[in-house]
Amino acid sequence: QQQVKQSPQSLIVQKGGISIINCAYENTAFDYFPWYQQFPGKGPALLIAIRPDVSEKKEGRFTISFNKSAKQFSLHIMDSQPGDSATYFCAASMEARGGNKLTFGTGTQLKVEL
Amino acid sequence: SQTIHQWPATLVQPVGSPLSLECTVEGTSNPNLYWYRQAAGRGLQLLFYSVGIGQISSEVPQNLSASRPQDRQFILSSKKLLLSDSGFYLCAWSVYPGGQPQHFGDGTRLSIL
Numbered sequence: 001q002q003q004v005k006q007s008p009q010s011l012i013v014q015k016g017g018i019s020i021i022n023c024a025y026e027n028t029a030f031d032y033f034p035w036y037q038q039f040p041g042k043g044p045a046l047l048i049a050i051r052p053d054v055s056e057k058k059e060g061r062f063t064i065s066f067n068k069s070a071k072q073f074s075l076h077i078m079d080s081q082p083g084d085s086a087t088y089f090c091a092a093s094m095e096a097r098g099g100n101k102l103t104f105g106t107g108t109q110l111k112v113e114l
Numbered sequence: 115s116q117t118i119h120q121w122p123a124t125l126v127q128p129v130g131s132p133l134s135l136e137c138t139v140e141g142t143s144n145p146n147l148y149w150y151r152q153a154a155g156r157g158l159q160l161l162f163y164s165v166g167i168g169q170i171s172s173e174v175p176q177n178l179s180a181s182r183p184q185d186r187q188f189i190l191s192s193k194k195l196l197l198s199d200s201g202f203y204l205c206a207w208s209v210y211p212g213g214q215p216q217h218f219g220d221g222t223r224l225s226i227l
Binding site for chain 1: 204
């Protein structure tokens with residue numbers, strides 16, 4: 001019930017295209033859903049996050065779509081650029097005594113080709 | 115602004131040797147602190163978290179331990195490394211008492227020979 005399932009494992013998109021990464025969760029107690037971007041040899045950096053009281057959040061070219069009834073959320077990268085090539089992780093957490101602990105998906109390697 | 119530092123960036127250790135990885139946070143007080151391990155091609159697995167000095171919670175049984183001797187210092191240790199301890203170790207912090215988001219350091223790449 002603590003798992004977050006992420007797909008696809010890898011993704012190749014042409015420059016200017018839309019990249020879509022999907023995640024699904026089981027635990028309805030999760031109340032915070034971030035996406036992280038990770039470049040090789042670096043730690044993950046927060047990209048965008050959403051709470052379940054909204055269905056969509058947009059920041060620049062990055063949009064999270066959230067479907068509470070289906071327990072799914074997705075990251076859309078519009079006008080994908082070669083600089084977006086990285087590994088993307090979805091995650092979920094809930095209020096917990098002693099600190100919010102993140103449960104991560106297994107990651108998606110995105111490659112944006114010219 | 116807040117920053118998080120991890121060192122060393124890379125480490126090669128023989129099986130059976132001890133380990134000490136250090137993480138420090140600047141620019142904030144009483145943060146929540148976390149240690150994660152990332153295996154190749156896998157997601158991040160939470161190992162330990164701490165909400166205060168001397169307060170450590172372990173998420174998975176393993177060959178590692180953690181300590182928090184000072185407010186903004188988090189240390190990951192082992193007395194005897196195993197081959198299976200190889201991986202990318204990441205430290206993270208968040209605002210106490212349980213705020214999001216978590217901010218990650220640039221990690222330590224640990225290779226066990």
